[in-house]
Amino acid sequence: MSELQVEHVNVYYGTNHVLKDISMAIAPNTVTALIGPSGCGKSTFLRLFNRMNDLIDDFRYDGRILLQGQNIYASDVAVEELRKRVGMVFQRPNPFPKSIYDNVTYGLLLQGVRDRAVLDHAVEHSLRQAALWDEVKGDLRKSALALSGGQQQRLCIARVLAVAPHILLMDEPASALDPISTAKIEELIHELKQQYTILIVTHNMQQAGRVSDKTGFFNYGQLIEYDDTRTIFTQPHHEQTQNYITGRFG
Numbered sequence: 001m002s003e004l005q006v007e008h009v010n011v012y013y014g015t016n017h018v019l020k021d022i023s024m025a026i027a028p029n030t031v032t033a034l035i036g037p038s039g040c041g042k043s044t045f046l047r048l049f050n051r052m053n054d055l056i057d058d059f060r061y062d063g064r065i066l067l068q069g070q071n072i073y074a075s076d077v078a079v080e081e082l083r084k085r086v087g088m089v090f091q092r093p094n095p096f097p098k099s100i101y102d103n104v105t106y107g108l109l110l111q112g113v114r115d116r117a118v119l120d121h122a123v124e125h126s127l128r129q130a131a132l133w134d135e136v137k138g139d140l141r142k143s144a145l146a147l148s149g150g151q152q153q154r155l156c157i158a159r160v161l162a163v164a165p166h167i168l169l170m171d172e173p174a175s176a177l178d179p180i181s182t183a184k185i186e187e188l189i190h191e192l193k194q195q196y197t198i199l200i201v202t203h204n205m206q207q208a209g210r211v212s213d214k215t216g217f218f219n220y221g222q223l224i225e226y227d228d229t230r231t232i233f234t235q236p237h238h239e240q241t242q243n244y245i246t247g248r249f250g
């Protein structure tokens with residue numbers, strides 16, 4: 001079964017029809033890259049999965065989105081529960097102005113976890129998963145804001161992993177980072193897909209090619225082509241895809 005199944009989804013912001021009849025099946029433990037020119041609807045598509053678009057006043061949608069077979073927009077779905085299963089990492093690292101330790105335990109404390117041993121274990125485990133443990137283990141009480149940008153982004157990933165999601169949504173997670181930090185995030189994505197299903201929005205074609213199994217190319221709100229990443233980048237079926245990946249527009 002697909003981990004995520006998108007069926008004939010349309011999205012509108014007021015009268016602006018920003019996603020048009022999108023269908024997509026996403027297998028577990030895969031990385032899917034979402035590419036396309038600015039404004040084509042990639043971030044809107046990503047935000048469907050944790051229902052973040054619900055926060056936008058004039059957002060409307062139709063169609064169905066299933067997570068492990070369950071309609072995530074059904075009336076009995078608790079959005080807070082959904083967001084534990086579907087974590088999100090943003091373009092700019094956004095750690096809280098708290099210690100490294102408190103950043104990672106934030107979600108668990110909200111869930112009512114108080115056992116110090118459980119929290120300590122979650123901090124080490126999540127920071128290890130995010131490939132940050134060795135750099136910060138001696139100084140977990142240090143402010144997260146004193147970390148470098150790349151370290152802050154890995155801390156934000158650790159913060160998301162601490163609440164044990166199934167899905168990771170990443171909206172241009174490396175675009176604000178230097179090449180070394182970017183390489184670390186890409187390596188991390190590779191590691192994390194053993195355990196998680198990952199969707200990543202990126203403007204960086206090389207990055208999409210390096211990290212993803214599948215790629216969806218969007219243009220003007222339509223999913224023009226969705227296929228194995230290798231096919232998209234070597235033998236795309238649509239001229240628009242070919243033009244985009246070769247830099248002829250966008």
Ligand SMILES: Nc1ncnc2c1ncn2[C@@H]1O[C@H](COP(=O)(O)OP(=O)(O)OP(=O)(O)O)[C@@H](O)[C@H]1O
Pocket residue numbers: 013016018036037038039040041042043044045056
């Ligand atoms: N909060 C909002 N309210 C109204 N319209 C919005 C909102 N967010 C995005 N839009 C519009 O929806 C369309 C798709 O935007 P979206 O941010 O999803 O595209 P994108 O492909 O992620 O763009 P970029 O690559 O520039 O981030 C655009 O026309 C945009 O102006």
